[in-house]
Amino acid sequence: MKVGVAQVDITPEPGCELSGFAARTQPSIGVLDRLYAKCLYLVEGDERLLWIHVDLIGLLREFVLDFREWAAAKLSLKASQVLISTIHTHSGPATVEISEAGRYDPAYVQFLRARLEEAAREAIENTTACTPVFVEGRCDLAVDRRKKASARTDPRVAAFGWRRDDGSFIGALTNYAMHAVALGPSNRMISADLPGRTAAILSERLPGRPIVLATNGACGNLNPPYEHITSQQLSAWGGQVADAASGLLPEAAPLTDCTLRLASRVVPIALDVLGVDQINEIADRYIGHAGSVGEWGDRYVRALEKWRRSRTEEVRDGQCAATADMEIFAVRLGPAVMLGVNAEVFSAFTDLVREATGRSVYTVGYANGVRGYLPTKVAYDEGGYEVETAHFFYNSFRFKPGGLEHLADEAVQLVRSLFA
Incomplete structure (x- = not known):
């Protein structure tokens, strides 16, 4: 399998609004850790995959479709060969429109687009033959935040590695399901939260210091054990997820089936x-509960009123x-x-x-x-x-x-x- 990787810095300047929490004082005031866009390009037989993974909360669907059009025109890739994923950090710039949870930043999104194009070109232009490996570990860090009868978590940690002949890794990819909210709404520092720490720690532990794409899973109901943690605790938790893969990948046997489909x-x-009438009834009912959400009740009401107007x-x-x-x-x-x-x-x-x-x-x-x-x-x-x-x-x-x-x-x- 031929593999190309690239990594570009996409950290915004402090002063941008952070996306994800309505109950937050804006704007950002510094950088806790850098944000990156990481690109993995795979070629096996006639199939190709360009996977870009970004340290952001999410991307608009229109952004993805437009980037795919560019990739088709400039890189001769089909739309079905381009995947763009995000870690869902709640401590990054606002690249999606979530009411009262960080003002959408079109200037940053324009900057981001240029950086993703740069990463894609670099990965495609620098491929090398590698041996793929795959392991599955376990991490019991995530909790079902809903605390309902149907509660369930997903402790599986998937890890792929692309290993050179000398045993070093050019790239790796992990998957673990847990919301990237460990720093909580009190945090005003730019950060890739737990997935960023997982990626950095795993890269340090693997031979060759590979570029690591730490992807998030099906985590709509899953959170860290608690929020508002220190940077030291963030590293400890990131290390727990990395531990599930770091000991297994170097010893993993080469895949006998290298199929890419x-x-x-x-x-x-x-x-x-x-x-x-239903829209108004629901909006009125929940506005009546606004006092229960404390100091950010005004933002809650503004979001509700915007929803009422837009849907009506x-x-x-x-x-x-x-x-x-x-x-x-x-x-x-x-x-x-x-x-x-x-x-x-x-x-x-x-x-x-x-x-x-x-x-x-x-x-x-x-x-x-x-x-x-x-x-x-x-x-x-x-x-x-x-x-x-x-x-x-x-x-x-x-x-x-x-x-x-x-x-x-x-x-x-x-x-x-x-x-x-």
């Missing part, structure tokens, strides 16, 4: 579209879509499959696909855009932030119950096609 599909998932206008104008497009981007690397999904998907999604296919399957959340939370059907009965109020901040209608299960069924078909 890609498949993707866009699946329309039904939205819970409301009438104007959309419904009255007849411009309201009944569905939202979810893209499943499947990458088979030997015996394992990575499933990119453009949502904050609950951890049960991965288990559903694993159980139905019997394959080593891992979800890459926040991939090729981010469209809000995709909870399990049972979560709607249990209630909670992800199903009741998160869509106010995403300024959209929530998904109807059953959307996750439908997407999992589609993913099962896609995974099976990769082994047919």
Whole structure:
């Protein structure tokens, strides 16, 4: 397998607003650690994959589609060969539009686009033959933050490495499901949070100091044990995730099956579209609860009122879509499959696909855009932030119950096609 890697610094200047928390004092006041865009380019037979992984909260779907058009024109890559994922840090610049949780920064996004083009070109122009390896470790750090009867976590840590003949690594990729919110809303420093520390520590521990893409998983319901931690604790937790792979990768046997196969599909998932009276009833009800959220109640109300106006206008104008497009981007690397999904998907999604296919399957959340939370059907009965109020901040209608299960069924078909 031929492999190319690249890494570019995408750290903004302090003073930018940080994305992810409404309950935060803005703007940023410094840099705790640098943010990077990391590129992995794989060639096996006639197949090619350009995977760009970015230390940001997420990207707009339009950004991804536009970048794919550029890659087709300038790099002769198909749209189905370009995957862009993010770590979902809540301590980076605002590259998606989340109401009252950091002002979207178009100037930074323009800068980012140029840096991603640079990384893509560098990786493609500098490939070398490597031996792929794959291991699965375990980390029990993440907790189900919802604390409901349906609680479940995903302790699996997937790790791929691309090893040179001398035993050193040119690149590595990990996957672990846990929200990148360890620093919490009190933090005002720019940071890649836990995935950034995991990547840095694993790189230090592996021979060759490879570029490491530490991807996030199906973590819509998963958090670190607690927030507002110190930088030292962040390194300790990042080390725990890195530990799950660092001892296994150097000793891993070469993959006897180096298959690289890609498949993707866009699946329309039904939205819970409301009438104007329902919109007003819900907005009034939750505004009545604003006092319970403390000092950031004003931001909560502003987000709700924006949601009320936007959804009402959309419904009255007849411009309201009944569905939202979810893209499943499947990458088979030997015996394992990575499933990119453009949502904050609950951890049960991965288990559903694993159980139905019997394959080593891992979800890459926040991939090729981010469209809000995709909870399990049972979560709607249990209630909670992800199903009741998160869509106010995403300024959209929530998904109807059953959307996750439908997407999992589609993913099962896609995974099976990769082994047919």
